[in-house]
Amino acid sequence: MKQMVETDDRSIAENDQGLSIATDTNVAEPKSISRVILAFRYVRRNPSLTGGSLMLLILLLFVVIGGLLIDPDNARPMANRPRLAPSAEHLLGTDRQGKDVLTVMVIGTPQTIRIGLIAGGIGVAVGTILAFFSVYYGGIVDILVSSVVDILRTVPGLLVLVIIAISVPGDMTVDMMALIVAALSWLNPARILRSQVLVMKQKPYVEMARFTGMSGPEIIIKEMIPNLMPYLISTFVLAVAGAILASIGLEALGLGAFESNTLGMTIYWNIHYGSLLNGWWWWLLPPILMIVFLFVALFLVSLGLDEWANPRLRRKL
């Protein structure tokens, strides 16, 4: 905005600075602070992210250290005497089938997480592709994709997965479960990422990239995806949580991988053998608590990531 006022030279000179002319207005300038301190400050400001990450770390330690300490054979049926209460030898006792519960937990937790990671990963990948596809072509394509996604999201997903699961020939495996759950895991990511991509499309730096002659895919990879990162990660975390949820649901209904020791299968066996009726609390509690722990952790992390991506959410609870 050019200002053409005939004033004396002093005013013009001050104008060229383009800054607030009253130079004695000093707003405190950030001194160079070490990265570590900045990180700590952020940690304090975003308790969800730190809390959640910490919990996941604990889980990781449990699995890794546990993995080193246990003997996988203890998780075979009839490896031990069944229905033993916790003792020094079996810290969490044994279940109805004679499996050492602690071993089952150490082996089963990563199995469940694996389902989540695979299905969540596929879900985010497919969702991202769909999001870009839909926004790039716009118009009728966008409407079609959005409608399909919205309609499918309203259907009770678990039931759809049931139909798919019973259609699978042969015995179920952990990886098979992951693929089945993946059939629906792309729905939420597609919706969330589509709205983010839409917002990004209007942003100036995208326009600039176009002007400088970058091709479509180049823009997507070099400009958009880096900026989409926080949302991608957050969506991934949510997708993992959702996939685990779905897999446990399927397993609890009796459609799981019977040979595996996933958390959901343990729940299934608990129900099947009526552990509560029989008072085998040491078999029922660990998977429940583990699942709750896992979910709360994932939930907190996704909350923290949301705050990171959208600072405006940083408000009191």
Add this chain to the structure above:
Amino acid sequence: MTLEYFIRRVIQFFVIVFLAVTLNFFFPRMSGQDPIREKLLQLEAQGVSITGEGVEEFIASYNTKFGLDKPILEQYLTYLGQMARLDLGQSIAYFPQQVSSLVLSAVPWSIGLLLTATLMSFTIGTLVGALIGWGNAPRFLQFIFPAFFVFSAVPFYLMGLLLLYVFAFQFKLLPLFGGYSTSTLPSPTIDFYMEVFKHSILPALSIVLAQTGYWALGMRSMMVTIEGEDYILQAEAKGLKKGRIFFQYAMRNAILPQITALAMSLGTIISGAILVEVIFAYPGVGSVLVRAILGFDWFVIQGVVFLIILTVAFSMLIIDLIYPLLDPRISYRGD
């Protein structure tokens, strides 16, 4: 309400139902499995002897009975017709009982549980969330809120398991399972209803505890957003009473997206409720489903899935049709 809005919603309903039917039809058949054969093989494996003539002829005759030997397209059309008439076939396990009657006997239980639990969570959650979002919540609510917030991360059935453990097992306060105790015969007496009630407390509670936080959260953020709206400022400038501003200006606007959210999450809620029923061995649709899965009773499985999807789609339609009554902008805009 404009015709266009109405038609769009109805079409959406039929699309969902159609997708459900098609899913139900094609997926199982895609795997090349033969439900009858599966069932019979399973029975055989369990030591039940099949009639002498030879399993294959037996299977063949049943296939004819169930129409499984005709070409796919013909089967599909027949299937569509059956679905339209709500003829869900017959159970394999409890042959010749109709799937529909099997399911229908369980439906009242499910509806009772689900309806009450969801209504309670929605109402309580919305009110609490509104109060917290508006900044007027009494102290204790502000304390419980974070707890509910965290609970909403935990799936219903897990909540149910935890509650079961605490109240039914540890403290032996409430019954462990079922819709009524095993020694009671259903009868329309007060005692029986008391039984039913006692047995439904824990299942309902798990749904309520896990869901309320979700509704509260949504309402809270809506209210916070609305608090910054111009018409709230104007309402204050008019010297309106606080209560009127809260209810007629803030809540009445905030509730609209809440209701939309309710319609959208019906599917998830029902999925969760089914698992709760399984946990508590509650005699609802969930238990029917689980028994059918255990027994490879394919037609029952398909029937249950179809009916549930149908119900969800229908409920969504109802909510969608009610919505314009609450939001005057919709009727005229014709969405």
Add this chain to the structure above:
Amino acid sequence: MTGSVLEIKDLHVHYETDAGNIKAVNGVSLNLQRGERLALVGESGSGKTTTALAIMRLLKPPAKIVSGEILLNGRNVLAMNEEEMRLMRLDKVALVTQAAMNSLNPVMSIKDQLTDGLEDHGYYESKELRRARVQEMLARVGLNPEVADMYPHQLSGGMKQRVAMATATALNPDVIIADEPTSALDVVVQRQVMATLGRLQRETNASVILVGHDMGLIAQFADRVGVMYAGKLVDLQPVQHMIENPLHPYSRLLLESVPTLEKKQEKLIGIPGITPALINLPRGCLFRPRCPEAMDVCAEVEPSLTQIYPERWAACHLFTDENSTQETNA
């Protein structure tokens, strides 16, 4: 001075943020007479809207009224409790907001929104009486009776503003605060809205505080004009004087920046520089950096609003070198 309907005495409003206290209003004082139309003019951020909202105590955190007095009909508004203030609103002082704002409740009918304020001030009427009153209110601002049953999204901007004015004048308040009531409206509608406002003012003999920056509209409407800069009132004169002979350099520059139809103008004239950040205010006059007439004393001493000529006030050292007159407010 007695007889003023509204007296603002040395009002200070701060926005308390993490970055510091933003001093949005720095010692504003003015008196409003009965039936007077006062315009408050200034750039965005000059504090005019904040002042207006402060009168009705509609400011929300982080805004805070730090000191000062606001006397409405002799009663100190800032000392009242919530309920007393609530009753004062609409009854004694009413607000008409910017036309661009979404100030009507989308889910309530117009007739309900016209009357709910009345109800909460104790006017309960039967259905027939209420219907008649709604018709009367609509007619007063020149709206058709059908509008009563309509919803806000069905009305145009001008119509909504008229509804706002009908609501604001329902209880014949002593003061009407109109905060840029014609922004975002097209020119023809602007005139209609201002004409309606003017007529309502005459009919009720209410005082009007018109906040805005459209000098043209203000020239036609206001009796007196107050110019605000960086949270202070720097010029306060009857409108005719303000147009013909503004005192403060800033007012002069503001007026010069309005393009005229009369002579051919090749370049748009603006005012160089930007308003100061209101956190750490420098010494001396806040306008000095942009002022073409700045003198040495301007860097040292902040000029206060003084009466230069009868009924003509300015906060500028150009007029108060040696002869300082009384430092009260108009």
